[in-house]
Amino acid sequence: MALHPTSAVLAKEARANLLGGVPMAWMTRWPGSFPIFFDSANGAHCTDVDGVDYIDFCLGDTGAMTGHGLVQVADALHAQALRGITTMLPSVDAAWVGGELARRFGLPAWQMAMTATDANRFVLRFARTLTRRPKVVVFDWCYHGSVDETLATLADDGRTILRPGTLGAAFDPASTTVVVPFNDVDALERALATGEIACVLAEPALTNIGIVMPDPGFHDALRRLTRQYGTLLAIDETHTICAGPGGATAAWGLDPDFFVIGKTIGGGMPVAAYGMTAEIADRLAPIITSSAVDVSGVGGTLTGNALAMAAVRATLSSALREEDFAHTIPLATAWTDGVRATIDRNHMPWHVQQLGCRAEYWFCPPPRDGAAAAAAVDDELDAFMHLWAINRGILLTPFHNMALMSSRHTMADVDAHTAVFAAAVEALTSRDLPG
Numbered sequence: 474m475a476l477h478p479t480s481a482v483l484a485k486e487a488r489a490n491l492l493g494g495v496p497m498a499w500m501t502r503w504p505g506s507f508p509i510f511f512d513s514a515n516g517a518h519c520t521d522v523d524g525v526d527y528i529d530f531c532l533g534d535t536g537a538m539t540g541h542g543l544v545q546v547a548d549a550l551h552a553q554a555l556r557g558i559t560t561m562l563p564s565v566d567a568a569w570v571g572g573e574l575a576r577r578f579g580l581p582a583w584q585m586a587m588t589a590t591d592a593n594r595f596v597l598r599f600a601r602t603l604t605r606r607p608k609v610v611v612f613d614w615c616y617h618g619s620v621d622e623t624l625a626t627l628a629d630d631g632r633t634i635l636r637p638g639t640l641g642a643a644f645d646p647a648s649t650t651v652v653v654p655f656n657d658v659d660a661l662e663r664a665l666a667t668g669e670i671a672c673v674l675a676e677p678a679l680t681n682i683g684i685v686m687p688d689p690g691f692h693d694a695l696r697r698l699t700r701q702y703g704t705l706l707a708i709d710e711t712h713t714i715c716a717g718p719g720g721a722t723a724a725w726g727l728d729p730d731f732f733v734i735g736k737t738i739g740g741g742m743p744v745a746a747y748g749m750t751a752e753i754a755d756r757l758a759p760i761i762t763s764s765a766v767d768v769s770g771v772g773g774t775l776t777g778n779a780l781a782m783a784a785v786r787a788t789l790s791s792a793l794r795e796e797d798f799a800h801t802i803p804l805a806t807a808w809t810d811g812v813r814a815t816i817d818r819n820h821m822p823w824h825v826q827q828l829g830c831r832a833e834y835w836f837c838p839p840p841r842d843g844a845a846a847a848a849a850v851d852d853e854l855d856a857f858m859h860l861w862a863i864n865r866g867i868l869l870t871p872f873h874n875m876a877l878m879s880s881r882h883t884m885a886d887v888d889a890h891t892a893v894f895a896a897a898v899e900a901l902t903s904r905d906l907p908g
Contacts (some may be wrong), residue, residue: 477865479522480510485725496851502871503874504860516881519868528886530808530876531868535712536736538830539792540881546740548782549787559778566782573789574746577719578710580732582754582763585746585777589735590618590710592747593674595771596731597622599749600672600705603756610664610673612655614843616681617674617709618735625650627844641661654842656687658694665702672705673733677721680712681875682846684826684833696728707731711745715805715831715877717798724829742784792880801830801878804887808832808876811891815898817901830878861897862890 474481484507488494493501500508510522517540519529532538574583586592597609609622617623625641625646633647651664664670675695679685699706708729710720714737717724722732729751735745809832812825825834837849855874862869867890869876876890
């Protein structure tokens with residue numbers, strides 16, 4: 474309260490008309506008795522309404538991976554807004570955006586969405602339509618937004634059940650979804666061998682339960698088995714774009730039938746895209762040009778709007794390039810090294826993992842699947858580490874202990890986190906816990 478009196482007042486006022494006192498439910502996940510309200514964000518820093526400055530390693534949970542306040546995006550949004558925000562016609566940026574997505578991510582045909590959730594939902598609809606199969610495979614403790622089919626996990630007896638915390642499920646997830654442990658090739662083949670799987674929707678590495686990397690050869694087996702059993706493969710790179718300009722798909726030589734990307738490509742503007750192979754595009758062409766396409770469950774009136782397309786063009790023409798990752802990945806390495814040094818020095822049974830310009834620590838040895846990562850979650854310890862960091866000017870993603878680097882971060886920012894993390898662990902091990 475002493476550090477954030479204005480936020481405390483705003484939080485009290487917001488509770489009068491906003492459910493939970495916030496405009497979006499997950500904003501309640503920040504530690505503390507009320508949320509901190511931000512005033513401005515620029516580059517790699519964020520300033521709250523009480524004038525407190527933070528080094529922002531959260532970056533909108535990847536949405537602001539380019540850094541906050543990108544001038545070229547702001548200029549493009551302003552110019553386009555004066556020319557018109559949305560019509561039912563493609564804008565002049567559309568062809569450029571399609572070409573750049575194809576160049577970066579390697580698939581020739583693209584469509585736009587408002588969010589990666591929408592893009593994943595549309596891809597699954599297309600996959601079921603093309604294969605005439607009813608079910609999809611996802612990996613245990615994956616994250617693909619709020620797509621109903623993906624809000625599922627494995628029970629101890631191997632059954633597909635609702636993911637804990639899911640609200641208002643409209644159907645039993647076992648009727649649409651088979652959940653498989655990440656890195657378990659045998660379980661994957663058993664699921665595909667049933668002949669009922671239309672699509673495997675996969676992150677290249679799990680990210681939202683902590684970074685869980687694929688075993689050597691896992692993606693080769695995934696691609697081989699999906700082809701063997703006539704199942705389509707969709708790769709969701711919304712978080713794993715941190716691996717490089719073309720995501721893990723380009724960095725690791727993956728070969729999906731569908732590719733989904735969101736958040737980052739608009740520099741903070743809500744937008745997403747999904748790509749597909751030429752073969753898939755040819756098969757879908759009669760469907761998306763039919764007279765019923767507007768009620769097909771794919772699309773949305775604001776999808777592909779001129780403002781979003783202008784933002785994507787401005788972002789991809791000036792950010793998330795090779796030279797940007799040449800700056801951000803070494804910063805993530807330094808962040809990882811700093812955390813690891815503290816863990817080793819204090820003989821903690823913790824682990825830190827890096828994926829490109831993203832890094833994250835757990836309170837356990839490195840897990841091979843989502844269930845092991847989920848079992849290591851310690852809500853009280855999470856809250857302590859985040860609150861300790863916030864009170865010392867560091868923002869980490871509230872859902873987990875993740876840091877993301879933008880091209881606007883500096884080594885001084887990384888060093889600041891290293892010092893704050895070391896002090897937190899020292900306080901834990903000495904039981905000296907000031908606020």
